[in-house]
Amino acid sequence: MKKALVTGAAGFIGSHVVKELLDDNVDVRAFLRPGESRQNLDGLDVEIMEGDLLDKDAVGKAVNGMDTLFHLAAVYAIWMKNWQSIYEVNIQGSRNILWAALKAGVNRVVYTSSIAALGVAPGKQPGDEDTPFNQYDLGNHYVLTKYLSQQEALGFAANGLDLVVVNPAFPFGANDIAPTPTGQIIIDICNGINRYSFNGGFNVVDVRDVAKGHILAAKKGKTGEKYILGNMNLTMPDFMHLVNGAVGRENRFTVKIPARLLQAGTYFLKGWSDHVSHKPPMSTPPEIKYASQYLYVDNAKARNELGLELTPIDESIDRAIEWFRKNRYIRI
Numbered sequence: 409m410k411k412a413l414v415t416g417a418a419g420f421i422g423s424h425v426v427k428e429l430l431d432d433n434v435d436v437r438a439f440l441r442p443g444e445s446r447q448n449l450d451g452l453d454v455e456i457m458e459g460d461l462l463d464k465d466a467v468g469k470a471v472n473g474m475d476t477l478f479h480l481a482a483v484y485a486i487w488m489k490n491w492q493s494i495y496e497v498n499i500q501g502s503r504n505i506l507w508a509a510l511k512a513g514v515n516r517v518v519y520t521s522s523i524a525a526l527g528v529a530p531g532k533q534p535g536d537e538d539t540p541f542n543q544y545d546l547g548n549h550y551v552l553t554k555y556l557s558q559q560e561a562l563g564f565a566a567n568g569l570d571l572v573v574v575n576p577a578f579p580f581g582a583n584d585i586a587p588t589p590t591g592q593i594i595i596d597i598c599n600g601i602n603r604y605s606f607n608g609g610f611n612v613v614d615v616r617d618v619a620k621g622h623i624l625a626a627k628k629g630k631t632g633e634k635y636i637l638g639n640m641n642l643t644m645p646d647f648m649h650l651v652n653g654a655v656g657r658e659n660r661f662t663v664k665i666p667a668r669l670l671q672a673g674t675y676f677l678k679g680w681s682d683h684v685s686h687k688p689p690m691s692t693p694p695e696i697k698y699a700s701q702y703l704y705v706d707n708a709k710a711r712n713e714l715g716l717e718l719t720p721i722d723e724s725i726d727r728a729i730e731w732f733r734k735n736r737y738i739r740i
Contacts, residue, residue, distance in 0.1 A: 409516070409626060413474040415439045415461070415505060416481035421520065421576065423448035423583050424619035425478055430454070432623060439470045439481070448583045461501030467508045476626055477509045480520040482557070484550055486695045487681055487688040491549050498553035499560060506564045506571070517564075517571040518625050523611065523636060523705050524551045524698075525558040526575055532609070534641060534704040537575070537634040548694040558634075565632035572629030574621055577638030577705055581615035581724060582731040594728055597651040598738045603660070605644040606667045608700040611707075612647065613639040614724035617716065624714040639718045641704040654725045655740060667700035 412429050416422040417438030426449065429436050436454040440446065446456065459466030461481060471477060479502065483494045502519075509517050527539035541555050558573060565571040584591035590612060596602035621637035629635060642650070645662060652660045674696055677689035710716040732738040 409434055409476045411435045411437070411474050412476040412478060412626075413437045413439060413470055414478045414480065415470075416479075416520075417454070418444055418446055418448050419480060420448075420584050420586065420588055421579060421615060421618055421622075422478075422480040424581075424615050425480065425622045426452060426454060428619045428623050429478075434476075437470065437474060439467075441481075445585070447585060461497055461504055464504050464508070467505045468512070471505065471508045471512045471514055474512070475515045477505070477514050477517045478520070478622060478626070479505055479517065479561075482520075482554070485688070486550070486692050487678065488549075489682075489686055494549055494553055498550075498557045502557045503560055506561060506569060510564060510569045515570060516626050517561075517569060518622050518629070519558070519561040519571055519573045520622070521558040521561070521573050521575045521634070522554045523575050523577050523638065523703065524548075525554040526634075526636070526705070528701050528703060532702045532704060534611075534706040536706045537636055537709055543698070546694050546698055548698050551694075551698060562632060562634075570631050572625045572631065573634040574618075574625050574629075575634055575636045575638075575705075576618045576621075577611035577613045577636065577703075579613050579615040579618045580728050582727065583615070584728070584731070587732075587737065591728070591732070593647070594651055594725070595732055595737045597648055598655050598729060598732070598740060602648070603662050605648060605662055605664050606670055606696075606700055607664070608667065609641060609643040609702045609704055610647075610699070611638040611641050611703060611705045612721060612724075613637060614719040614721075614727075617718050617724075621710055621714065621716050624710075624716055628714050630713070633713075635710040635714060636705050636707050637710055637716070638705045638707045639724075640721045641702075642721075650722060650725055651729075654722070654729055667696060671696040671700075
């Protein structure tokens with residue numbers, strides 16, 4: 409691996425992948441949306457190329473001369489006035505760049521999917537890469553587009569493209585400008601805004617470990633295989649306890665609210681966004697429905713086949729809080 413194209417390079421995970429590649433002495437070309445903020449790439453020795461994934465000529469030029477492609481670019485949203493772009497970018501955009509990679513003779517593609525593209529195992533059992541997708545009835549457009557685009561990618565792998573899929577869990581850490589849902593949870597807990605939880609759980613992982621998993625997948629992953637990049641399965645109260653402990657509030661009392669009650673409340677929020685504010689709500693019914701499951705996963709395949717080593721979660725939380733404080737997301 410000498411020359412790599414990274415789509416979504418200025419994003420949360422993408423910027424960490426870029427840093428890992430540079431540390432590995434790989435020349436990096438960063439493919440960004442026109443006008444996209446380059447803040448996460450400041451000071452990094454990368455070639456910047458702007459373009460739209462829906463522009464076939466632009467993606468063709470982007471992959472030209474590259475031996476490796478890391479495709480991370482995607483639209484994430486819990487609410488949109490018009491959902492057209494999330495389907496176009498996440499599915500057609502992925503199709504465009506994978507066709508370009510195939511035609512250009514790129515040696516290896518690492519396709520960034522999500523654990524959202526995998527099925528959820530019953531109860532508190534952890535799912536794995538082979539758990540059949542079973543989230544069709546959520547009404548969650550992001551989840552559905554990640555699954556459909558993943559299937560597109562696997563189809564390319566079955567037809568001659570040397571492609572590996574990685575499925576990150578819920579990452580957190582530095583460079584979380586947006587911030588991501590997991591990052592926002594940490595911010596709200598630290599700022600004393602979030603003292604409520606509901607049934608369900610998720611798998612959290614240091615974003616740096618996710619980035620390292622991408623590099624390992626490029627080097628060691630098997631064509632057509634999926635690899636979960638996750639660390640620890642936790643309930644929301646357990647995660648809140650860890651974050652509170654990191655800021656000296658080990659015994660802080662939290663309230664558990666039934667997920668159905670929260671879901672009912674978000675119908676009002678969604679309605680307000682749909683008809684009045686036309687801005688994203690704090691949450692939506694499909695988001696609560698998805699998050700109130702136990703989104704637990706087994707990371708054994710990535711550990712055993714890729715050699716992925718994971719940072720202790722308490723250390724990752726400390727570093728994330730330090731970055732959020734430094735960048736004034738956290739008041740304490």
